[in-house]
Amino acid sequence: MRLILLGPPGAGKGTQAQFLTEKFDIPQLSTGDMLRAAIAAETELGLKVKDMIARGDLVPDEIVVGIISDRIDESDCANGFILDGFPRTTGQAEALDDLLDEKGISLDAVVEIRADADILVGRILQRAKENGGARADDNEEVLRNRLDVYQEMTAPLVEYYSAKGLLKSVDGMAGIEEVTASIMSALNAD
Numbered sequence: 342m343r344l345i346l347l348g349p350p351g352a353g354k355g356t357q358a359q360f361l362t363e364k365f366d367i368p369q370l371s372t373g374d375m376l377r378a379a380i381a382a383e384t385e386l387g388l389k390v391k392d393m394i395a396r397g398d399l400v401p402d403e404i405v406v407g408i409i410s411d412r413i414d415e416s417d418c419a420n421g422f423i424l425d426g427f428p429r430t431t432g433q434a435e436a437l438d439d440l441l442d443e444k445g446i447s448l449d450a451v452v453e454i455r456a457d458a459d460i461l462v463g464r465i466l467q468r469a470k471e472n473g474g475a476r477a478d479d480n481e482e483v484l485r486n487r488l489d490v491y492q493e494m495t496a497p498l499v500e501y502y503s504a505k506g507l508l509k510s511v512d513g514m515a516g517i518e519e520v521t522a523s524i525m526s527a528l529n530a531d
């Protein structure tokens with residue numbers, strides 16, 4: 342099963358990805374986690390992207406496309422994977438199509454978790470408080486920027502994947518288990 346989870350920051354992609362990982366025994370590939378790991382390890386890449394992430398801006402397409410292409414080649418992706426936070430631009434989606442073609446594989450579905458931006462701000466600020474503000478980009482100003490960037494750069498992917506007949510949309514404002522159930526039924530896997 343090769344899936345994309347699409348949705349604004351705080352919509353619950355990470356939570357649902359964890360569940361899907363167990364259910365289908367496939368890894369969750371989160372570009373956000375990978376970039377934060379690079380920052381923590383102070384690699385060349387990490388130093389390059391640190392300020393962009395802190396501002397809530399996107400990092401250049403070629404960086405995340407390269408990371409994902411290499412990651413998909415690893416053996417634990419042989420049975421599939423869940424892309425969480427990638428693609429985030431039409432350019433990334435097109436690059437993903439090309440690289441999947443080259444690898445001779447294709448996507449099974451794109452799950453859009455729909456959520457209301459104003460409610461998400463409250464959710465994420467709450468998460469930041471509970472984690473002691475663990476993420477540098479979880480303050481209100483940066484968060485509003487992340488939501489604006491989502492609307493402008495990433496929301497067009499809903500139409501992109503809908504046109505390919507891959508899109509399944511679920512209501513992300515329901516409880517966690519209800520959202521999981523909607524995803525399973527959208528994938529005909531319950």
Ligand SMILES: Nc1ncnc2c1ncn2[C@@H]1O[C@H](COP(=O)(O)OP(=O)(O)O)[C@@H](O)[C@H]1O
Nearest residue numbers: 350351372373394397398399400405426427429
């Ligand atoms: N596919 C991507 N393209 C560009 N930038 C990305 C991508 N994935 C992650 N990032 C960077 O990492 C940040 C955090 O990503 P992520 O953990 O997915 O956050 P969110 O909770 O906002 O969905 C983004 O705001 C962006 O700066």
